[in-house]
Amino acid sequence: MGLTPRPEKRVVEYNPTSQEGWVATRLDFLVNWGRANSLWPMPFGTACCAIEFMATAASRFDLARFGMERMSFSPRQADVLICAGRVPFKLAPVIRRIWQQMPQPKWAIAMGACASTGNIFDNYAVVQGIDTIIPVDVYVPGCPPRPEGLMYGIMLLQEKVKRERMTDEGIRNEMEPDPNSKLYIPAPVIDELSEPFGNSVHQTRSGL
Amino acid sequence: MSDSFELQYPGSALGNAPAPVSPSNVPNRGGEVNPSAAALREQFGDAISRVEVVWGDTNVYVRPDRALDVIRWLHDDPTQRYDYLSDVTAVEYRDADFPIEVIWHLRSLPFRRFLRVKAQLEKNAPLEVTSVWSIYKCADWLERECFDMFGIKFVGHPDLRRILMWEQYREGFPLRKDFPLRGRFSRAEQLRQALAANPEARYSMEELSIADAFEDLPTEMRSRLRGGERTGE
Numbered sequence: 383m384g385l386t387p388r389p390e391k392r393v394v395e396y397n398p399t400s401q402e403g404w405v406a407t408r409l410d411f412l413v414n415w416g417r418a419n420s421l422w423p424m425p426f427g428t429a430c431c432a433i434e435f436m437a438t439a440a441s442r443f444d445l446a447r448f449g450m451e452r453m454s455f456s457p458r459q460a461d462v463l464i465c466a467g468r469v470p471f472k473l474a475p476v477i478r479r480i481w482q483q484m485p486q487p488k489w490a491i492a493m494g495a496c497a498s499t500g501n502i503f504d505n506y507a508v509v510q511g512i513d514t515i516i517p518v519d520v521y522v523p524g525c526p527p528r529p530e531g532l533m534y535g536i537m538l539l540q541e542k543v544k545r546e547r548m549t550d551e552g553i554r555n556e557m558e559p560d561p562n563s564k565l566y567i568p569a570p571v572i573d574e575l576s577e578p579f580g581n582s583v584h585q586t587r588s589g590l
Numbered sequence: 591m592s593d594s595f596e597l598q599y600p601g602s603a604l605g606n607a608p609a610p611v612s613p614s615n616v617p618n619r620g621g622e623v624n625p626s627a628a629a630l631r632e633q634f635g636d637a638i639s640r641v642e643v644v645w646g647d648t649n650v651y652v653r654p655d656r657a658l659d660v661i662r663w664l665h666d667d668p669t670q671r672y673d674y675l676s677d678v679t680a681v682e683y684r685d686a687d688f689p690i691e692v693i694w695h696l697r698s699l700p701f702r703r704f705l706r707v708k709a710q711l712e713k714n715a716p717l718e719v720t721s722v723w724s725i726y727k728c729a730d731w732l733e734r735e736c737f738d739m740f741g742i743k744f745v746g747h748p749d750l751r752r753i754l755m756w757e758q759y760r761e762g763f764p765l766r767k768d769f770p771l772r773g774r775f776s777r778a779e780q781l782r783q784a785l786a787a788n789p790e791a792r793y794s795m796e797e798l799s800i801a802d803a804f805e806d807l808p809t810e811m812r813s814r815l816r817g818g819e820r821t822g823e
Binding site for chain 1: 754755756761764769770771772773777778780781783784785786787788789
Protein backbone atom coordinates (compact mmCIF):
# COMPACT_ATOMS: atom_id res chain seq x y z
CA MET A 383 0.00 0.00 0.00
CA GLY A 384 2.99 2.30 0.34
CA LEU A 385 1.76 3.33 3.75
CA THR A 386 5.06 3.27 5.54
CA PRO A 387 5.04 5.24 8.76
CA ARG A 388 6.54 8.64 8.36
CA PRO A 389 9.43 9.59 10.59
CA GLU A 390 8.01 11.70 13.33
CA LYS A 391 9.43 15.16 13.26
CA ARG A 392 9.27 16.56 16.74
CA VAL A 393 12.36 18.70 16.57
CA VAL A 394 11.78 22.27 15.54
CA GLU A 395 14.79 23.46 13.64
CA TYR A 396 16.36 26.71 14.67
CA ASN A 397 17.17 29.01 11.81
CA PRO A 398 18.85 32.20 12.99
CA THR A 399 17.90 34.13 9.86
CA SER A 400 14.21 33.57 10.29
CA GLN A 401 13.86 36.27 12.98
CA GLU A 402 12.05 33.82 15.20
CA GLY A 403 13.10 33.40 18.73
CA TRP A 404 13.19 30.20 20.68
CA VAL A 405 10.01 31.07 22.56
CA ALA A 406 7.99 31.60 19.42
CA THR A 407 9.14 28.37 17.84
CA ARG A 408 8.40 26.36 20.95
CA LEU A 409 4.98 28.03 21.17
CA ASP A 410 4.38 27.14 17.52
CA PHE A 411 5.28 23.58 18.29
CA LEU A 412 2.86 23.47 21.19
CA VAL A 413 -0.01 25.09 19.31
CA ASN A 414 0.49 22.97 16.23
CA TRP A 415 0.79 19.83 18.30
CA GLY A 416 -2.51 20.66 19.94
CA ARG A 417 -4.25 21.54 16.69
CA ALA A 418 -2.96 18.56 14.74
CA ASN A 419 -4.10 16.08 17.35
CA SER A 420 -7.57 17.47 17.93
CA LEU A 421 -8.88 18.15 14.45
CA TRP A 422 -12.64 18.12 14.62
CA PRO A 423 -14.01 17.03 11.29
CA MET A 424 -17.06 18.48 9.61
CA PRO A 425 -18.28 15.55 7.55
CA PHE A 426 -19.82 16.64 4.26
CA GLY A 427 -20.84 13.24 3.00
CA THR A 428 -22.89 13.12 -0.17
CA ALA A 429 -22.17 9.69 -1.64
CA CYS A 430 -20.43 6.37 -1.25
CA CYS A 431 -17.26 7.97 0.09
CA ALA A 432 -19.29 8.87 3.16
CA ILE A 433 -19.74 5.15 3.83
CA GLU A 434 -15.99 4.69 3.85
CA PHE A 435 -15.71 7.74 6.04
CA MET A 436 -18.16 6.18 8.50
CA ALA A 437 -16.09 3.01 8.44
CA THR A 438 -13.02 5.10 9.18
CA ALA A 439 -14.76 6.71 12.11
CA ALA A 440 -16.09 3.44 13.48
CA SER A 441 -14.39 1.00 15.77
CA ARG A 442 -12.25 -1.03 13.38
CA PHE A 443 -10.28 1.87 11.97
CA ASP A 444 -11.04 4.24 14.81
CA LEU A 445 -10.54 7.84 13.82
CA ALA A 446 -10.41 8.67 17.51
CA ARG A 447 -6.76 7.68 17.48
CA PHE A 448 -6.09 10.95 15.66
CA GLY A 449 -8.17 13.02 18.04
CA MET A 450 -10.98 13.22 15.51
CA GLU A 451 -13.66 11.23 17.25
CA ARG A 452 -15.81 14.28 17.70
CA MET A 453 -17.77 14.68 14.46
CA SER A 454 -18.79 18.27 14.37
CA PHE A 455 -22.08 18.51 12.60
CA SER A 456 -22.07 22.22 13.16
CA PRO A 457 -19.51 23.98 11.01
CA ARG A 458 -18.96 26.55 13.74
CA GLN A 459 -17.21 24.02 15.93
CA ALA A 460 -15.25 22.31 13.17
CA ASP A 461 -11.62 22.44 12.11
CA VAL A 462 -11.46 20.32 8.99
CA LEU A 463 -14.08 19.94 6.29
CA ILE A 464 -14.03 16.45 4.84
CA CYS A 465 -15.96 16.48 1.59
CA ALA A 466 -16.78 12.86 0.88
CA GLY A 467 -18.63 12.36 -2.36
CA ARG A 468 -19.68 14.18 -5.46
CA VAL A 469 -20.97 17.72 -5.15
CA PRO A 470 -23.69 18.75 -7.58
CA PHE A 471 -24.02 22.35 -8.63
CA LYS A 472 -27.08 22.60 -6.46
CA LEU A 473 -24.89 21.96 -3.41
CA ALA A 474 -22.11 24.32 -4.50
CA PRO A 475 -23.46 27.36 -2.59
CA VAL A 476 -24.16 25.11 0.39
CA ILE A 477 -20.62 23.82 0.73
CA ARG A 478 -19.25 27.30 0.23
CA ARG A 479 -21.50 28.63 2.98
CA ILE A 480 -20.45 25.82 5.30
CA TRP A 481 -16.83 26.64 4.58
CA GLN A 482 -17.45 30.31 5.32
CA GLN A 483 -19.17 29.40 8.59
CA MET A 484 -16.16 27.48 9.84
CA PRO A 485 -13.87 29.54 12.07
CA GLN A 486 -10.17 29.87 11.43
CA PRO A 487 -7.95 27.90 11.53
CA LYS A 488 -9.63 25.53 9.11
CA TRP A 489 -8.59 22.96 6.58
CA ALA A 490 -10.31 20.93 3.91
CA ILE A 491 -9.87 17.39 2.66
CA ALA A 492 -11.31 16.37 -0.71
CA MET A 493 -11.99 12.70 -0.15
CA GLY A 494 -12.27 10.55 -3.24
CA ALA A 495 -12.08 11.16 -6.94
CA CYS A 496 -15.45 12.93 -7.20
CA ALA A 497 -14.70 15.60 -4.64
CA SER A 498 -11.22 16.06 -6.09
CA THR A 499 -11.97 16.15 -9.81
CA GLY A 500 -15.57 15.21 -10.51
CA ASN A 501 -14.48 11.66 -11.47
CA ILE A 502 -16.57 10.08 -14.24
CA PHE A 503 -19.38 12.52 -13.60
CA ASP A 504 -18.23 14.94 -16.24
CA ASN A 505 -21.80 16.08 -16.85
CA TYR A 506 -24.15 18.97 -16.48
CA ALA A 507 -24.90 18.49 -12.80
CA VAL A 508 -21.64 17.83 -10.97
CA VAL A 509 -18.96 20.27 -9.82
CA GLN A 510 -15.62 19.29 -11.35
CA GLY A 511 -13.67 19.26 -8.12
CA ILE A 512 -14.50 21.20 -4.99
CA ASP A 513 -11.27 23.14 -5.35
CA THR A 514 -13.20 25.30 -7.78
CA ILE A 515 -15.31 26.41 -4.79
CA ILE A 516 -13.16 26.20 -1.66
CA PRO A 517 -9.44 25.82 -1.02
CA VAL A 518 -8.42 22.20 -0.47
CA ASP A 519 -5.43 21.07 1.58
CA VAL A 520 -5.34 17.34 0.95
CA TYR A 521 -6.73 15.32 -1.93
CA VAL A 522 -7.37 11.67 -1.18
CA PRO A 523 -7.55 9.58 -4.35
CA GLY A 524 -9.69 6.50 -4.71
CA CYS A 525 -13.21 5.59 -5.69
CA PRO A 526 -13.94 5.39 -2.84
CA PRO A 527 -10.67 5.48 -0.89
CA ARG A 528 -10.06 2.77 1.64
CA PRO A 529 -10.11 3.91 5.26
CA GLU A 530 -6.33 3.47 5.29
CA GLY A 531 -6.15 5.94 2.42
CA LEU A 532 -8.24 8.50 4.24
CA MET A 533 -6.15 8.05 7.36
CA TYR A 534 -3.02 8.59 5.31
CA GLY A 535 -4.55 11.81 4.02
CA ILE A 536 -5.37 12.85 7.57
CA MET A 537 -1.82 12.15 8.64
CA LEU A 538 -0.58 14.28 5.75
CA LEU A 539 -2.85 17.05 6.94
CA GLN A 540 -1.54 16.67 10.47
CA GLU A 541 1.96 17.01 9.12
CA LYS A 542 0.92 20.15 7.28
CA VAL A 543 -0.59 21.56 10.45
CA LYS A 544 2.56 20.81 12.40
CA ARG A 545 4.66 22.79 9.94
CA GLU A 546 2.66 25.98 10.24
CA ARG A 547 4.30 29.07 11.66
CA MET A 548 2.52 31.93 13.33
CA THR A 549 4.89 34.36 11.70
CA ASP A 550 3.85 33.22 8.26
CA GLU A 551 1.65 36.03 7.04
CA GLY A 552 0.49 34.30 3.92
CA ILE A 553 -1.14 31.53 5.81
CA ARG A 554 -4.91 31.33 5.81
CA ASN A 555 -5.29 34.48 3.83
CA GLU A 556 -8.89 34.69 2.72
CA MET A 557 -8.65 37.98 0.89
CA GLU A 558 -10.39 38.30 -2.42
CA PRO A 559 -8.16 39.31 -5.33
CA ASP A 560 -7.82 43.06 -5.70
CA PRO A 561 -8.91 44.20 -9.17
CA ASN A 562 -6.79 47.33 -8.90
CA SER A 563 -3.61 45.40 -8.37
CA LYS A 564 -1.18 45.19 -11.25
CA LEU A 565 -0.92 41.48 -10.68
CA TYR A 566 -4.65 41.00 -11.08
CA ILE A 567 -5.74 38.76 -13.91
CA PRO A 568 -9.46 38.72 -14.67
CA ALA A 569 -11.18 35.39 -14.33
CA PRO A 570 -12.03 35.01 -18.04
CA VAL A 571 -8.37 35.44 -18.93
CA ILE A 572 -7.37 32.77 -16.42
CA ASP A 573 -10.01 30.50 -17.89
CA GLU A 574 -8.74 31.11 -21.38
CA LEU A 575 -5.12 30.52 -20.46
CA SER A 576 -5.72 27.50 -18.27
CA GLU A 577 -8.12 25.65 -20.50
CA PRO A 578 -8.23 22.71 -20.76
CA PHE A 579 -7.13 20.99 -17.62
CA GLY A 580 -8.33 18.15 -15.49
CA ASN A 581 -10.55 15.53 -16.97
CA SER A 582 -12.89 17.93 -18.66
CA VAL A 583 -12.28 20.17 -21.60
CA HIS A 584 -14.78 22.59 -20.10
CA GLN A 585 -13.24 22.77 -16.69
CA THR A 586 -11.65 26.06 -15.80
CA ARG A 587 -9.32 27.16 -13.12
CA SER A 588 -10.52 30.55 -12.00
CA GLY A 589 -13.45 29.23 -10.04
CA LEU A 590 -15.62 32.07 -11.20
CA MET B 591 -7.76 -13.52 -39.33
CA SER B 592 -11.13 -13.26 -37.80
CA ASP B 593 -14.55 -14.30 -38.93
CA SER B 594 -16.98 -11.76 -40.20
CA PHE B 595 -18.82 -9.97 -37.48
CA GLU B 596 -22.19 -11.35 -36.50
CA LEU B 597 -24.46 -10.46 -33.68
CA GLN B 598 -24.37 -13.41 -31.34
CA TYR B 599 -26.41 -12.43 -28.35
CA PRO B 600 -30.02 -13.55 -27.97
CA GLY B 601 -32.46 -11.12 -29.44
CA SER B 602 -30.32 -10.32 -32.41
CA ALA B 603 -31.76 -9.98 -35.86
CA LEU B 604 -30.44 -13.33 -37.04
CA GLY B 605 -33.08 -15.48 -38.64
CA ASN B 606 -32.00 -18.65 -36.94
CA ALA B 607 -31.38 -17.10 -33.55
CA PRO B 608 -33.38 -18.67 -30.75
CA ALA B 609 -36.11 -16.51 -29.32
CA PRO B 610 -34.62 -14.65 -26.39
CA VAL B 611 -35.76 -15.58 -22.93
CA SER B 612 -34.83 -14.30 -19.54
CA PRO B 613 -32.99 -16.59 -17.06
CA SER B 614 -36.35 -17.49 -15.54
CA ASN B 615 -37.76 -18.37 -18.98
CA VAL B 616 -39.78 -15.23 -19.54
CA PRO B 617 -39.91 -14.57 -23.28
CA ASN B 618 -38.89 -11.23 -24.72
CA ARG B 619 -42.10 -10.82 -26.70
CA GLY B 620 -45.42 -12.50 -26.15
CA GLY B 621 -46.68 -14.49 -23.23
CA GLU B 622 -49.51 -14.08 -20.87
CA VAL B 623 -51.38 -10.80 -21.36
CA ASN B 624 -52.58 -8.87 -18.38
CA PRO B 625 -56.40 -9.32 -18.35
CA SER B 626 -56.78 -5.60 -17.78
CA ALA B 627 -55.69 -4.99 -21.37
CA ALA B 628 -58.72 -6.81 -22.79
CA ALA B 629 -60.98 -5.01 -20.35
CA LEU B 630 -59.50 -1.69 -21.48
CA ARG B 631 -60.07 -2.57 -25.13
CA GLU B 632 -63.66 -3.33 -24.35
CA GLN B 633 -64.15 -0.19 -22.33
CA PHE B 634 -62.28 2.37 -24.41
CA GLY B 635 -62.08 0.88 -27.91
CA ASP B 636 -60.12 3.16 -30.21
CA ALA B 637 -58.37 4.98 -27.41
CA ILE B 638 -56.21 1.87 -26.92
CA SER B 639 -53.95 1.82 -29.95
CA ARG B 640 -51.69 -1.12 -29.15
CA VAL B 641 -51.14 -3.83 -26.55
CA GLU B 642 -47.89 -5.73 -26.30
CA VAL B 643 -46.20 -7.99 -23.80
CA VAL B 644 -42.53 -7.33 -23.23
CA TRP B 645 -40.55 -9.49 -20.83
CA GLY B 646 -43.77 -10.61 -19.18
CA ASP B 647 -45.10 -7.09 -18.60
CA THR B 648 -48.06 -5.72 -20.51
CA ASN B 649 -47.71 -2.37 -22.22
CA VAL B 650 -50.85 -0.54 -23.21
CA TYR B 651 -50.59 2.39 -25.61
CA VAL B 652 -53.32 4.95 -25.18
CA ARG B 653 -54.11 8.21 -26.90
CA PRO B 654 -52.64 11.05 -24.82
CA ASP B 655 -55.93 12.91 -24.52
CA ARG B 656 -57.63 9.80 -23.08
CA ALA B 657 -54.81 8.85 -20.71
CA LEU B 658 -56.45 10.40 -17.68
CA ASP B 659 -59.76 8.64 -18.35
CA VAL B 660 -58.03 5.30 -18.79
CA ILE B 661 -56.02 5.64 -15.62
CA ARG B 662 -58.99 6.89 -13.65
CA TRP B 663 -61.04 3.91 -14.81
CA LEU B 664 -58.20 1.52 -13.91
CA HIS B 665 -58.07 3.08 -10.47
CA ASP B 666 -61.80 3.23 -9.79
CA ASP B 667 -63.21 0.13 -11.43
CA PRO B 668 -63.83 -2.65 -8.86
CA THR B 669 -62.56 -5.28 -11.29
CA GLN B 670 -59.24 -3.52 -11.79
CA ARG B 671 -58.33 -1.54 -8.66
CA TYR B 672 -54.95 -0.21 -9.72
CA ASP B 673 -54.38 1.54 -6.43
CA TYR B 674 -50.64 2.12 -6.60
CA LEU B 675 -48.77 4.37 -9.01
CA SER B 676 -45.16 3.20 -9.07
CA ASP B 677 -43.68 5.69 -11.43
CA VAL B 678 -44.34 8.39 -13.95
CA THR B 679 -41.58 8.86 -16.46
CA ALA B 680 -40.96 9.65 -20.09
CA VAL B 681 -38.75 8.44 -22.89
CA GLU B 682 -37.56 10.46 -25.81
CA TYR B 683 -36.92 8.47 -28.96
CA ARG B 684 -35.13 9.68 -32.01
CA ASP B 685 -38.31 8.90 -33.85
CA ALA B 686 -39.78 11.13 -36.52
CA ASP B 687 -43.39 10.25 -35.75
CA PHE B 688 -43.51 9.84 -31.98
CA PRO B 689 -40.63 11.75 -30.50
CA ILE B 690 -41.59 11.39 -26.87
CA GLU B 691 -43.82 9.20 -24.77
CA VAL B 692 -45.05 9.40 -21.20
CA ILE B 693 -45.21 6.21 -19.18
CA TRP B 694 -47.22 5.37 -16.09
CA HIS B 695 -46.37 2.27 -14.08
CA LEU B 696 -49.50 1.04 -12.36
CA ARG B 697 -49.79 -1.73 -9.85
CA SER B 698 -52.92 -3.40 -8.53
CA LEU B 699 -52.18 -4.68 -5.06
CA PRO B 700 -55.50 -6.60 -4.61
CA PHE B 701 -55.17 -8.43 -7.94
CA ARG B 702 -51.36 -8.54 -8.04
CA ARG B 703 -51.19 -7.05 -11.50
CA PHE B 704 -48.73 -4.75 -13.12
CA LEU B 705 -49.63 -2.60 -16.09
CA ARG B 706 -47.58 -0.11 -18.03
CA VAL B 707 -49.59 2.62 -19.69
CA LYS B 708 -47.87 4.58 -22.41
CA ALA B 709 -49.01 7.70 -24.23
CA GLN B 710 -47.09 8.74 -27.31
CA LEU B 711 -47.20 12.50 -27.63
CA GLU B 712 -47.98 13.92 -31.02
CA LYS B 713 -45.28 15.55 -33.04
CA ASN B 714 -45.42 19.35 -33.53
CA ALA B 715 -47.87 19.66 -30.66
CA PRO B 716 -47.12 21.20 -27.28
CA LEU B 717 -45.59 18.71 -24.86
CA GLU B 718 -48.64 18.35 -22.68
CA VAL B 719 -50.45 15.58 -20.95
CA THR B 720 -53.08 15.62 -18.26
CA SER B 721 -51.84 15.21 -14.72
CA VAL B 722 -52.98 12.19 -12.73
CA TRP B 723 -52.46 14.05 -9.48
CA SER B 724 -56.23 14.12 -8.93
CA ILE B 725 -56.17 10.29 -8.74
CA TYR B 726 -52.79 9.52 -7.20
CA LYS B 727 -51.38 12.15 -4.88
CA CYS B 728 -47.94 10.57 -5.20
CA ALA B 729 -47.86 11.80 -8.79
CA ASP B 730 -46.95 15.24 -7.44
CA TRP B 731 -43.18 14.76 -7.27
CA LEU B 732 -43.04 12.16 -10.03
CA GLU B 733 -44.59 14.55 -12.49
CA ARG B 734 -42.41 17.38 -11.27
CA GLU B 735 -39.34 15.29 -11.97
CA CYS B 736 -40.66 14.43 -15.40
CA PHE B 737 -41.28 18.11 -16.07
CA ASP B 738 -37.82 18.98 -14.78
CA MET B 739 -36.02 16.47 -16.97
CA PHE B 740 -38.13 16.54 -20.15
CA GLY B 741 -40.14 19.74 -20.04
CA ILE B 742 -43.45 17.93 -20.37
CA LYS B 743 -46.25 20.03 -18.99
CA PHE B 744 -48.71 18.14 -16.82
CA VAL B 745 -51.97 20.02 -17.07
CA GLY B 746 -53.76 20.14 -13.76
CA HIS B 747 -50.70 19.64 -11.58
CA PRO B 748 -51.00 21.86 -8.49
CA ASP B 749 -47.39 23.04 -8.35
CA LEU B 750 -45.46 22.24 -11.50
CA ARG B 751 -41.91 23.46 -11.06
CA ARG B 752 -38.44 22.00 -11.06
CA ILE B 753 -37.58 19.49 -8.39
CA LEU B 754 -34.04 18.21 -9.02
CA MET B 755 -32.51 21.17 -10.75
CA TRP B 756 -32.93 24.52 -9.08
CA GLU B 757 -35.62 27.06 -9.89
CA GLN B 758 -33.25 29.40 -11.70
CA TYR B 759 -31.80 26.68 -13.91
CA ARG B 760 -31.75 28.07 -17.44
CA GLU B 761 -29.94 25.45 -19.49
CA GLY B 762 -32.96 23.45 -20.53
CA PHE B 763 -34.20 19.95 -19.84
CA PRO B 764 -31.33 17.55 -19.18
CA LEU B 765 -32.82 14.27 -20.37
CA ARG B 766 -33.81 15.55 -23.79
CA LYS B 767 -31.82 14.06 -26.61
CA ASP B 768 -30.65 17.46 -27.81
CA PHE B 769 -29.23 18.36 -24.41
CA PRO B 770 -25.42 18.17 -24.36
CA LEU B 771 -24.05 15.95 -21.62
CA ARG B 772 -22.06 18.74 -20.02
CA GLY B 773 -24.82 21.29 -20.23
CA ARG B 774 -25.10 24.29 -22.47
CA PHE B 775 -22.98 26.77 -20.54
CA SER B 776 -19.29 26.63 -19.84
CA ARG B 777 -18.09 25.17 -16.56
CA ALA B 778 -17.14 28.61 -15.35
CA GLU B 779 -20.57 30.01 -16.11
CA GLN B 780 -22.31 27.04 -14.54
CA LEU B 781 -20.31 27.43 -11.36
CA ARG B 782 -20.86 31.17 -11.29
CA GLN B 783 -24.60 30.75 -11.60
CA ALA B 784 -24.68 27.97 -9.03
CA LEU B 785 -22.71 29.97 -6.48
CA ALA B 786 -24.89 33.01 -7.07
CA ALA B 787 -27.94 31.02 -6.00
CA ASN B 788 -29.28 31.40 -2.53
CA PRO B 789 -29.18 28.04 -0.76
CA GLU B 790 -32.22 28.99 1.27
CA ALA B 791 -34.34 29.36 -1.85
CA ARG B 792 -34.89 25.63 -2.16
CA TYR B 793 -37.42 25.16 0.57
CA SER B 794 -40.93 24.02 -0.07
CA MET B 795 -43.58 26.63 -0.64
CA GLU B 796 -44.76 26.48 2.96
CA GLU B 797 -41.31 27.04 4.39
CA LEU B 798 -40.58 29.70 1.85
CA SER B 799 -43.30 31.92 3.11
CA ILE B 800 -41.34 32.29 6.33
CA ALA B 801 -37.84 32.15 4.91
CA ASP B 802 -35.73 35.13 4.01
CA ALA B 803 -35.14 33.89 0.50
CA PHE B 804 -38.45 35.08 -0.82
CA GLU B 805 -36.98 37.95 -2.79
CA ASP B 806 -34.57 35.65 -4.63
CA LEU B 807 -37.30 33.64 -6.24
CA PRO B 808 -38.46 34.08 -9.82
CA THR B 809 -41.25 36.58 -10.24
CA GLU B 810 -43.78 34.05 -11.36
CA MET B 811 -43.20 31.88 -8.30
CA ARG B 812 -43.42 34.88 -6.00
CA SER B 813 -46.77 35.85 -7.45
CA ARG B 814 -48.03 32.33 -6.89
CA LEU B 815 -46.89 32.46 -3.29
CA ARG B 816 -48.51 35.82 -2.73
CA GLY B 817 -51.78 34.37 -3.90
CA GLY B 818 -51.64 31.95 -1.01
CA GLU B 819 -51.18 28.92 -3.19
CA ARG B 820 -50.04 25.88 -1.29
CA THR B 821 -48.60 22.57 -2.31
CA GLY B 822 -50.00 19.12 -1.79
CA GLU B 823 -53.30 18.71 -0.12
